[in-house]
Amino acid sequence: MRMKLVAGNWTMHGEIEQNRELLNMIVSGTTGMERATCAVCVPYPYLSQAQSLLKNTHISWGAQNISQHDKGAYTGEVSAIMLNDFCCRYVIVGHSERRTLYSEDSRTVALKFKAALDAGLVPILCVGETLNQREAGFTEQVVGEQLDAVIGLVGVDALASSVLAYEPIWAIGTGKTATPQQAQGVHVFIRNRVASHNVRIAAELRIIYGGSVKASNAAELFAMLDIDGGLIGGASLIADEFISIFLAAQN
Ligand code: 13P
Numbered sequence: 001m002r003m004k005l006v007a008g009n010w011t012m013h014g015e016i017e018q019n020r021e022l023l024n025m026i027v028s029g030t031t032g033m034e035r036a037t038c039a040v041c042v043p044y045p046y047l048s049q050a051q052s053l054l055k056n057t058h059i060s061w062g063a064q065n066i067s068q069h070d071k072g073a074y075t076g077e078v079s080a081i082m083l084n085d086f087c088c089r090y091v092i093v094g095h096s097e098r099r100t101l102y103s104e105d106s107r108t109v110a111l112k113f114k115a116a117l118d119a120g121l122v123p124i125l126c127v128g129e130t131l132n133q134r135e136a137g138f139t140e141q142v143v144g145e146q147l148d149a150v151i152g153l154v155g156v157d158a159l160a161s162s163v164l165a166y167e168p169i170w171a172i173g174t175g176k177t178a179t180p181q182q183a184q185g186v187h188v189f190i191r192n193r194v195a196s197h198n199v200r201i202a203a204e205l206r207i208i209y210g211g212s213v214k215a216s217n218a219a220e221l222f223a224m225l226d227i228d229g230g231l232i233g234g235a236s237l238i239a240d241e242f243i244s245i246f247l248a249a250q251n
Contacts, residue, residue, distance in 0.1 A: 002206050004036040004222060004229035004249040005163060007124060008236025009064060009092060009210070014046050023053045025239035034058065036229065036249035039090050040236065041124075044078055047086040055087070062090030062121070065098055068111035080119035091116050092231075094126045094146065096169045106149035113150050117158055124163045124231065125150060126210070127190070131170035139168075140189050147193055156197035164190060164207045165231040171211025173233060180224045183209045187226035215244035222249050 023040070030038055039060040042050050050061040067077035083091060093116060094109035104112075109125070116123035127146040129139045143166070151159070166186050171178050178186075187207045195202035209221055210231030221227050229249050235241040 002204065002228045005206055005208055006036060006038050006229050006232065006242075006246045006249045007062075007090060007092075007163075007208070008040040008232050008242055009095070010040065010042050010046075010236060011064070011097070011233055012043060013237055014043050016046075016049065019046055019049055020053065022237065022239055023050065023059075026242055027054065027057050027059060029239060029243035030058070030246050033246060033250055035251075036246065038246050041090060041092050047083070047088065051086045060089040061086075062088040062092070062124075064092045064095065066091050066093065066112055066115055066121075068108060068115050070115070080115045080121055083121060084119055088121060090122050090124055090163070092124045092126060092165075096126060096128055096167060096172060100169070106146050107153075109146070110150045110153040113162070114154050114158075117154065117161060122162060124165050124208075126165045126167050126231070128167040128169050128172075128211075134168065134170065139186060143186060143190065144193055147190060151194075151197065156194060156201055159194060159205055160201050162205075164205060165210050166190060166207060167210035167231060173212070175212050177212040177214075177217050177221070178209070180220050180227070183221060184224040184226055187224070191226055213245060215241045215248070218245040218248035219251075222251070 041062045041064045054061050066080045093112040098104045113123045127143045129142040133142050168178050191202050206228040208229040208231050209227050213230040213232050214235050
């Protein structure tokens, strides 16, 4: 039985005072909800704040990106090892905004995935297609290649300590959610692809969905057999929305 994960991706949002209010509301609003896992992935400058407000709570925290390198002359970069200083549990790798806006190719994403694992973090690997790719019938090819790049570098066993996030690019921040059936279809494709290497790891792998998840559509998405939670952007910045989404993951 896979425990659902609801992870907030704040993207480049946050302010010390607002964060405090948001995090405190999330902690109190989700207390007692123990049938799913909750996490927030915050901008680097707020990791220390997240750590101090969330330690000894049921909510984990993490970052949204890491360098593929451990240390060195890489101005502006942050290593996975550094995240350990803030007791992070998760780090997002390969978010489509990183792939498109910062030209991260699948090889770089795979190296970042490995760096996260080597540091003992749980990588949340994002995969997903553009609208053009979907309409041209290339969804499985694109997602399959993104996944294969990681399996090729670290081996399928490494997926046992990771989370996959299917995030169709056309659904991110657009208000246009994939239908539960569309998302389920890709999740099954991903699980089958992993199963072709290792059936047990595929069965245990959490595959979460991201792309305009809201309180109003979370329950129907999470009801699908292969949707094991959500990676939540905009709605993770609104306490009531995020709490309701987490509540929908309890069933
Ligand atoms: P939205 O929930 O704002 O569509 O963002 C999804 C996302 O990209 C989370 O990583």
